[in-house]
Amino acid sequence: MAQTHTPTIWLDGELKPWAEGTTHSMSHTLHYGSGCFEGIRCYDTPDGPAVFRLEDHMLRLHQSGRAFEMQIPYSVEQLVQATIEVIQANKLRSCYIRPIAYYGYDSLGVHPNNCPVQVSIACFDWGAYLGKEGLVKGVRITISSWRKSHWSSFPTTAKANGQYLNSMLAVQDARKRGFDEALLLNMEGNIAEGSGQNLFLVKDGTVHTNDEKSSILLGITRDTIIQLCGDLEIPVEIGVMTKEMLLEADEAFFTGTATEVAPIRELDGHTFGTGKPGPVTSRLRDLYFHIIQGREPNYRHWLTYVNGAPGG
Numbered sequence: 001m002a003q004t005h006t007p008t009i010w011l012d013g014e015l016k017p018w019a020e021g022t023t024h025s026m027s028h029t030l031h032y033g034s035g036c037f038e039g040i041r042c043y044d045t046p047d048g049p050a051v052f053r054l055e056d057h058m059l060r061l062h063q064s065g066r067a068f069e070m071q072i073p074y075s076v077e078q079l080v081q082a083t084i085e086v087i088q089a090n091k092l093r094s095c096y097i098r099p100i101a102y103y104g105y106d107s108l109g110v111h112p113n114n115c116p117v118q119v120s121i122a123c124f125d126w127g128a129y130l131g132k133e134g135l136v137k138g139v140r141i142t143i144s145s146w147r148k149s150h151w152s153s154f155p156t157t158a159k160a161n162g163q164y165l166n167s168m169l170a171v172q173d174a175r176k177r178g179f180d181e182a183l184l185l186n187m188e189g190n191i192a193e194g195s196g197q198n199l200f201l202v203k204d205g206t207v208h209t210n211d212e213k214s215s216i217l218l219g220i221t222r223d224t225i226i227q228l229c230g231d232l233e234i235p236v237e238i239g240v241m242t243k244e245m246l247l248e249a250d251e252a253f254f255t256g257t258a259t260e261v262a263p264i265r266e267l268d269g270h271t272f273g274t275g276k277p278g279p280v281t282s283r284l285r286d287l288y289f290h291i292i293q294g295r296e297p298n299y300r301h302w303l304t305y306v307n308g309a310p311g312g
């Protein structure tokens with residue numbers, strides 16, 4: 001059975017048996033990668049399953065659609081509701097959620113013309129993306145020989161399917177060479193991001209990350225970490241990050257919905273600090289995990305409780 005299998009999928013407004021989540025081989029998106037998608041996580045909390053920053057993810061799905069002039073036929077509110085329904089239908093306590101908006105079957109020209117915009121939301125069990133041990137001990141990464149597609153070629157702030165060919169090349173090469181993940185430089189030769197993660201580094205107590213000018217996806221986990229740094233009074237600098245800055249950093253970590261907050265212990269044979277997750281990374285990672293598990297009352301507004309808000 002496929003890794004992603006659950007009994008029910010949401011497709012074009014209806015809950016359907018998983019096996020009916022199909023599309024025609026002549027669908028536009030299959031040929032040109034012309035869709036956009038999201039990756040969202042739902043966590044088991046003391047008050048039942050709760051989805052982290054659900055509305056923000058659906059807002060980004062809409063923004064990604066707009067970047068490619070795709071009209072998603074469901075509002076953010078409808079997509080939020082559909083997500084709750086599909087998790088409830090599958091009786092899951094925690095899961096990964098994959099909404100996708102894609103052009104279905106009509107014409108085959110590159111212009112999508114009258115191809116219908118279809119939307120599917122699947123949810124299924126998916127463990128730690130870079131492994132449980134990676135979250136605890138840190139991951140080993142390599143700088144990819146593939147450069148990140150430039151923002152002048154693609155709106156890199158949109159989470160569009162076709163852009164992941166770039167990511168796929170990078171991660172395939174990294175794994176072949178025995179690393180956990182790839183880090184892509186941008187066309188300027190500075191740091192862009194991982195194949196599916198944003199990068200942070202820590203130097204002398206200041207947290208650094210880059211922004212859209214470095215050809216990255218503006219991650220929701222990235223935004224969460226920036227907000228947490230503000231709350232913890234940890235200084236943050238947002239701007240260009242060079243390879244030299246990374247090599248001189250005391251600590252480094254990846255963020256992403258699938259990846260969560262993963263310390264980086266090694267870059268191409270260079271060890272960060274003592275080779276163990278540093279104090280700033282560990283503090284942010286541990287707070288992030290408390291928040292997503294519903295154990296931080298000050299951050300409950302980021303959680304959508306699948307079976308209703310606690311006490312609500």
Ligand SMILES: Cc1ncc(COP(=O)(O)O)c(C=O)c1O
Pocket residue numbers: 039167193194195196197198216217218219220221222255256257258
């Ligand atoms: C290329 C890329 N960068 C960054 C991220 C992190 O984004 P988020 O934190 O919203 O999951 C992802 C994951 O979606 C990604 O695919």
